[in-house]
Amino acid sequence: MPKLKKPSQRKTMTDVPFSCACGQIKGTLHHASPRGGTHAVCYCASCRAGEVYSGAPDPAPAPVGIFQTSPHLMTLTTGHDQLSVFSFGPKNLLRWKADCCGMAMFNTPRNPKLSFIGVRTTAIPDTTPIGPVIAKGFIPVPGKKSRHENLTALLVMAIWRMLKSLVTGRWKANPLFDTAAGTPLHPVLVVSAEERAKLPL
Numbered sequence: 759m760p761k762l763k764k765p766s767q768r769k770t771m772t773d774v775p776f777s778c779a780c781g782q783i784k785g786t787l788h789h790a791s792p793r794g795g796t797h798a799v800c801y802c803a804s805c806r807a808g809e810v811y812s813g814a815p816d817p818a819p820a821p822v823g824i825f826q827t828s829p830h831l832m833t834l835t836t837g838h839d840q841l842s843v844f845s846f847g848p849k850n851l852l853r854w855k856a857d858c859c860g861m862a863m864f865n866t867p868r869n870p871k872l873s874f875i876g877v878r879t880t881a882i883p884d885t886t887p888i889g890p891v892i893a894k895g896f897i898p899v900p901g902k903k904s905r906h907e908n909l910t911a912l913l914v915m916a917i918w919r920m921l922k923s924l925v926t927g928r929w930k931a932n933p934l935f936d937t938a939a940g941t942p943l944h945p946v947l948v949v950s951a952e953e954r955a956k957l958p959l
């Protein structure tokens with residue numbers, strides 16, 4: 759018979775607050791730990807363009823920090839009306855921004871059944887609980903193709919979380935989507951190619 763875990767052996771749950779720069783959008787990331795998500799950084803042009811389009815400065819040469827977790831582990835307490843969502847193409851990733859202060863906040867797939875969310879670490883005042891960066895995407899290499907570090911782990915973890923959410927039905931608890939309809943709670947603005955060309959390429 760399996761032994762019951764003593765309370766001291768249970769996973770410690772960590773609630774970590776997040777907010778936009780001006781504080782109108784606020785929420786909590788539950789179980790925000792190295793086990794509850796993946797702390798990564800990305801140097802890609804799309805992430806950089808996402809920052810600039812949101813109203814933030816181009817982070818280059820620094821990367822964009824992301825904590826990738828499951829949407830059911832996020833609560834949005836205030837400021838839903840200040841959020842808007844855009845995408846650099848009709849099938850691309852959804853990028854959520856704070857209209858109040860021009861900050862990139864989240865990125866998500868278009869289909870809520872693909873249940874994962876990337877939370878920008880600039881929105882997390884204290885990133886200590888999420889642990890150090892364990893994966894890096896699109897690191898620039900002069901004169902060569904960009905390289906990745908530990909991207910496999912990031913993808914494997916994202917797929918694992920997605921499958922778990924699907925099997926348990928937790929994917930239905932998503933603060934950014936009407937999961938019954940399968941649509942985001944705000945209309946998606948698809949950025950035109952002309953507008954995109956003005957952003958980091």
Ligand SMILES: [Zn+2]
Nearest residue numbers: 778780858859
């Ligand atoms: Zn704000």
Ligand SMILES: [Zn+2]
Nearest residue numbers: 800801802805
């Ligand atoms: Zn990126």
